[in-house]
Amino acid sequence: MTGTETETQTQDTHEPNYDEAFDVIVVGAGLAGSAAAVTMAKRGLEVLLIERGSSPGAKNVFGGVLYTPTIRELVDFESAPLERYVAEKRFSMLSHDDETALSLRPGEWNHDPHNDSYTVLRGEFDEWFAQQAVEAGATLVTETTVTGLVRDGPQIVGVETDRPDGTIRAPYVVLAEGGNSLVSEGADLKDTESRENVAVAVKEVLEFPERDGVIEDRFRLVGDAGVAYQYFGEGAVGDAFGGGFIYTNADTISVGAAYRLEDAATQKQSPEETLNLFKTHPAVAPLVRDARTVEYSAKTIPEGGAESIPDLVHDGAVIVGDAAGLVLNNGVHLEGTNMAVESGYHAGRAIATATERGRRDADVLGAYPADLEQSFVVQNLQRYAWMQEAVEADRDLLFEALPRAFADASTEYFRMDRQPKESHAENAKRTVLDALGGWTGAAKLALRYRKVVT
Amino acid sequence: MTWTIVVGVKQVPDADEVGIDPDTGRLDRANAPAVMNPPDRNALEAALELRDTVGGSVLVITMGPPNATIVLEEAIAMGCDDAVLVSDRAFAGSDTWPTSLTLARAAETLEADVVLCGEETTDSSTGQVPPGIAAHNGWAQLTYAEELEPQPDEGRLVARRDVEGGYELVAAQLPVVVAVAYGEFDPRPAGLHRKIFAENDFEPREWTAADLDIEDEVGLDVSPTAVGTMETVEPVERRSELVDSVNALLEPLEETEVVG
Ligand SMILES: Cc1cc2nc3c(=O)[nH]c(=O)nc-3n(C[C@H](O)[C@H](O)[C@H](O)COP(=O)(O)OP(=O)(O)OC[C@H]3O[C@@H](n4cnc5c(N)ncnc54)[C@H](O)[C@@H]3O)c2cc1C
Ligand SMILES: Cc1cc2nc3c(=O)[nH]c(=O)nc-3n(C[C@H](O)[C@H](O)[C@H](O)COP(=O)(O)OP(=O)(O)OC[C@H]3O[C@@H](n4cnc5c(N)ncnc54)[C@H](O)[C@@H]3O)c2cc1C
Numbered sequence: 001m002t003g004t005e006t007e008t009q010t011q012d013t014h015e016p017n018y019d020e021a022f023d024v025i026v027v028g029a030g031l032a033g034s035a036a037a038v039t040m041a042k043r044g045l046e047v048l049l050i051e052r053g054s055s056p057g058a059k060n061v062f063g064g065v066l067y068t069p070t071i072r073e074l075v076d077f078e079s080a081p082l083e084r085y086v087a088e089k090r091f092s093m094l095s096h097d098d099e100t101a102l103s104l105r106p107g108e109w110n111h112d113p114h115n116d117s118y119t120v121l122r123g124e125f126d127e128w129f130a131q132q133a134v135e136a137g138a139t140l141v142t143e144t145t146v147t148g149l150v151r152d153g154p155q156i157v158g159v160e161t162d163r164p165d166g167t168i169r170a171p172y173v174v175l176a177e178g179g180n181s182l183v184s185e186g187a188d189l190k191d192t193e194s195r196e197n198v199a200v201a202v203k204e205v206l207e208f209p210e211r212d213g214v215i216e217d218r219f220r221l222v223g224d225a226g227v228a229y230q231y232f233g234e235g236a237v238g239d240a241f242g243g244g245f246i247y248t249n250a251d252t253i254s255v256g257a258a259y260r261l262e263d264a265a266t267q268k269q270s271p272e273e274t275l276n277l278f279k280t281h282p283a284v285a286p287l288v289r290d291a292r293t294v295e296y297s298a299k300t301i302p303e304g305g306a307e308s309i310p311d312l313v314h315d316g317a318v319i320v321g322d323a324a325g326l327v328l329n330n331g332v333h334l335e336g337t338n339m340a341v342e343s344g345y346h347a348g349r350a351i352a353t354a355t356e357r358g359r360r361d362a363d364v365l366g367a368y369p370a371d372l373e374q375s376f377v378v379q380n381l382q383r384y385a386w387m388q389e390a391v392e393a394d395r396d397l398l399f400e401a402l403p404r405a406f407a408d409a410s411t412e413y414f415r416m417d418r419q420p421k422e423s424h425a426e427n428a429k430r431t432v433l434d435a436l437g438g439w440t441g442a443a444k445l446a447l448r449y450r451k452v453v454t
Numbered sequence: 455m456t457w458t459i460v461v462g463v464k465q466v467p468d469a470d471e472v473g474i475d476p477d478t479g480r481l482d483r484a485n486a487p488a489v490m491n492p493p494d495r496n497a498l499e500a501a502l503e504l505r506d507t508v509g510g511s512v513l514v515i516t517m518g519p520p521n522a523t524i525v526l527e528e529a530i531a532m533g534c535d536d537a538v539l540v541s542d543r544a545f546a547g548s549d550t551w552p553t554s555l556t557l558a559r560a561a562e563t564l565e566a567d568v569v570l571c572g573e574e575t576t577d578s579s580t581g582q583v584p585p586g587i588a589a590h591n592g593w594a595q596l597t598y599a600e601e602l603e604p605q606p607d608e609g610r611l612v613a614r615r616d617v618e619g620g621y622e623l624v625a626a627q628l629p630v631v632v633a634v635a636y637g638e639f640d641p642r643p644a645g646l647h648r649k650i651f652a653e654n655d656f657e658p659r660e661w662t663a664a665d666l667d668i669e670d671e672v673g674l675d676v677s678p679t680a681v682g683t684m685e686t687v688e689p690v691e692r693r694s695e696l697v698d699s700v701n702a703l704l705e706p707l708e709e710t711e712v713v714g
Contacts, residue, residue: 016651048650139654144646165645 022048022139023355024172025159027146027183029056031066032321032340033176034129038074039348041136045355048170049130049138050161052145057126062299063203063254064247065228066125067338068116070345075132081124083249084226085114088219091332092283094235094244095400098407099283110225119226119247119254121205149173149187149317156187156316172351173317176344179302181323189319190310195262197304199242199329202271203256205249206291215248218287230334233403235281237274239267241395244278245334246287255279255288258301258329271298301336303329306381312372313365318347328380330387339377346371383451390448397435397445405435455606456510457628459501460566462557462587463494463514463529465522466577490525493572495532495641497634500602501570502533502642508604511535513564517545517556523658531644531652538564542663547674550578554586559666562591567628568611573598573636584633594626597633 024040026033029051037049053059065086071077087109092101109115134140150158150167158169175184179198184190208214219227226248236244242259257275264271279288302308302325309325312318320326321340328335350368357364372378391398413428436442467486501512514529516522517540526537540560545552561569569588574581581597588595599613600621612625616635644652663669670676697703707713 016647016655018647018650139650141646141650141653144649161646163643163646163649165647168646 018048019158019169020171022046022168022170024048024174024351025050025168025170026138026174026176027159028052028176028178028321028323029130029133029140029142030060030126030176030178030321030340031071031129031337032178032323032344033174034126034133035070035074035341035344036174036176036320036348036351037130037133037138037344038136039345040352041133041138043348043352043356044137045352047133047138048168049133049140050144050146050159051130051140051142054143055123055127056130056140056142057122057124060122060126062122062337063201063245063256064119064334065117065337066120067335068113068118070338070341071129072113072116074341074345075129079128081120081128082224083119083121084221084224085109086117086119086228087114087221087225088227090227090229092229092231093403093406094231094233094281094283095403095407096235097282098403099235099281100403100406100410117228119228119249121249146177146183149183151187154315156314159183171316171355174344174347174351175317175319175323176321176340177323179300179322179327181319184310184319184323189314189317190323193302193304193308193325195265196260197302197308197325198261199258199301199303200261200264200271200298201256201258201301202275202298203254203296204275204293205252205254205295206288207252207294208290209292210290214290215251215253219248221248230332231278231284232399234400235283235403236278238269238277239263240269240274241392241399244275244284246284252294253288253291258334261300301329302327306378306385309378309381312347312369318351318365318368320344320347326377326381328384330384330391333380333384335380339380342375342377343372346375386451387449394445394448401435405432455609457504457508457567457604457606458510458565459504459512460561460564460569461494461497461501461512461514461529461534462569462571462583463498463516463525464491464572464575465489465516465518465525466491466575469576488521488524490528491572491575491577493574493576493634493636494525495572496636496639497570497572497632498529498532498534499639499641500599500632500634501568503639504568504570504602504604508606510567513538513566515540515557515560515564517541517553517560526658527652527656528644529652530656531649532642533645533648537656537658538661539658540661540666542669542672544663544669544673547677548672549677549679550580550582550586551678552668552672552676554583555590555671556663556666556668557583558587558590559668560661561587561629561631563661563666567630569593569629569631571631571633573633581633584631588631591629591631594628594630595632596624596626596630598635599632600635600638602632 023045024047026037026049029049037047041047088105090101090103092099130140145162146159147162148160149156156173160167177183185192229246231244237257237259240259240263244257247254257278302322304325312324320343322336326339326343347368350365354364409428409431413424415424436445465488468489471486505512512534513536514526514534515538516525520541523539530537540556571584585595596613598616600616601614603612609628610625611630615622615624663672
């Protein structure tokens with residue numbers, strides 16, 4: 001450029017307008033939203049991805065393991081910011097002061113693809129994932145909260161945001177706003193979940209300032225290996241229905257508890273108290289000793305299961321991820337990340353096909369719920385639908401009597417005294433059987449829960 | 455008559471993200487993401503309010519590296535009409551003298567009636583640039599402006615200036631350079647469509663030192679400021695002691711001659 005070209009004429013930047021400039025608006029750049037966005041952008045759609053946080057993931061409370069079988073297919077996974085792969089899963093029952101645990105360290109998990117289970121920090125991961133959508137051609141707008149939907153008759157034709165000049169129209173809207181789905185509820189696309197079907201989760205990220213290597217030493221880790229510990233019983237969440245967890249990140253650990261909102265209200269158990277109780281349990285305290293809290297956060301998790309899934313498709317809109325209640329949370333499994341990505345992917349495909357055919361009615365989007373039903377998402381949720389109720393019915397037994405009985409039984413079984421082992425074994429067996437209601441009770445219980453693992 | 459209002463904005467390391475390098479004990483600015491100097495948002499708001507009353511256009515300029523474009527986009531999102539990135543390797547090592555010369559020339563080229571700046575930056579915080587622009591161009595200057603009252607018919611801008619113990623009202627003939635008091639003029643949020651436009655479709659104009667005919671007047675060689683030595687000051691050890699009575703407090707204070 002030469003000096004004479006520094007003319008003062010200005011570009012015509014007045015009142016830009018993007019109504020109908022995009023094929024689809026995605027509300028929320030979490031896992032489900034970015035999965036939908038990247039899927040559609042790769043099919044050539046113009047995608048607007050709206051996120052309320054200062055960056056995607058900035059507000060995400062998640063303590064855990066990201067399950068990646070679908071993400072791996074969608075994007076260049078090599079560049080993903082992962083903390084550690086899960087080399088050990090540990091399920092632990094805590095009574096007031098006992099622990100009985102089962103630890104699994106299959107050798108296969110140490111090898112690529114590490115059972116597609118990695119701990120991540122969502123602040124970093126979500127930003128990266130949204131960036132993959134942007135690189136595929138999507139447009140990301142942050143610091144913008146969607147406050148409502150725009151309708152033309154029954155048809156959803158756009159969104160309203162909290163910004164001035166904040167309404168924007170597009171043929172389709174993907175609602176990927178997570179569990180606290182104010183937009184979907186406000187637009188009557190789904191009911192507000194009842195308290196029994198919502199868990200409250202609290203999580204702390206802890207670091208060990210004293211020295212390096214604390215995590216490796218305490219959790220018996222080398223390299224990128226990490227652990228996912230899950231805890232049940234009264235020592236984990238008191239009288240509430242839920243569990244505690246510890247996950248290792250690269251230089252920090254995530255410690256948290258999740259339990260039913262209903263219990264938070266009726267048992268008067270505050271999230272802070274519950275988490276403190278868990279952290280001071282004799283089996284947990286040594287793992288978090290001398291740690292410094294770097295982050296504290298709380299959030300809700302939908303756990304209504306298959307029955308709580310709302311209508312996924314509306315005229316001009318679809319609901320995906322946690323907003324659609326797609327979380328499996330039954331004690332053994334806590335899986336929402338894989339379901340969020342899978343649902344975003346199927347929804348994105350359906351909208352891409354509809355756009356290519358130039359149609360926008362609910363019928364043409366029917367491919368999304370149909371595909372989802374065939375996928376592991378709905379199949380898994382249905383498979384475990386019974387479990388929530390069963391566990392609730394057996395709650396005292398499972399969370400209080402049994403953890404205590406197992407601890408007492410092991411105390412008996414391994415007791416060092418001058419009695420023969422046979423009598424120890426007999427005592428141990430009796431302790432457990434008493435708790436279970438004799439052989440009949442045990443058989444019934446085994447029958448009721450066999451589907452958890454078979 | 456409408457006004458051409460030019461706003462200078464600078465990118466600075468995000469103060470929230472500036473850490474201390476544990477090895478050297480120095481501030482680690484290199485790893486902090488660049489953001490708009492917060493006081494410049496107040497200048498932008500003041501400019502947009504002037505445009506709202508007087509009419510005209512708001513043009514935003516930054517002298518900085520190519521990635522400084524993001525602060526220009528933010529200004530466009532807020533409502534500015536156009537933006538210029540003044541960028542050149544020749545600027546490397548410039549202190550406030552050549553920086554304000556460059557901005558002065560750019561303001562002149564843009565035929566500015568009013569130049570608005572922030573009070574100071576959060577990284578160098580000299581506050582010298584706005585008066586420097588005024589001095590290079592021989593224009594009037596209004597610093598620490600808390601309120602602005604445009605008088606377009608008289609070709610005048612009146613500022614309420616924050617001064618020790620009160621304020622004063624000062625009227626300046628155009629063209630004038632204004633440094634806006636930090637925290638005054640609460641910045642407006644960006645409109646949705648403008649934000650999308652600014653971040654995705656807007657391209658600023660780019661000027662080099664040669665475009666402004668100042669290639670021999672900028673850079674390290676012509677920067678009069680010389681940094682002597684830098685000293686890291688260790689915090690003084692403090693002693694804490696509890697006393698039971700006023701007299702017990704007075705004694706040691708007298709001893710150390712804090713009170714006579
Ligand atoms: C403590 C905790 C631990 C968990 N542990 C595990 C685990 O170990 N493994 C697992 O698989 N799952 C786990 N989950 C569940 C998992 O986090 C969720 O299932 C998953 O994050 C759902 O993804 P999503 O994209 O649907 O929603 P989210 O990840 O919640 O993303 C929603 C996004 O939308 C944005 N947003 C919301 N409303 C608006 C709006 N109005 N306008 C604009 N943007 C908006 C949010 O800022 C957010 O970025 C856990 C959840 C919690 C809370
Ligand atoms: C000896 C010395 C050497 C330096 N060497 C370098 C160097 O090598 N590289 C380097 O990057 N910096 C260097 N600097 C810093 C640089 O010169 C200053 O940051 C710059 O001159 C602006 O000064 P300031 O930040 O104190 O602005 P202030 O005077 O505090 O800023 C007040 C207002 O002026 C406006 N303004 C200031 N700077 C700009 C700008 N660049 N574009 C548009 N508007 C602006 C803004 O509205 C701002 O709010 C050096 C400084 C010194 C003292």
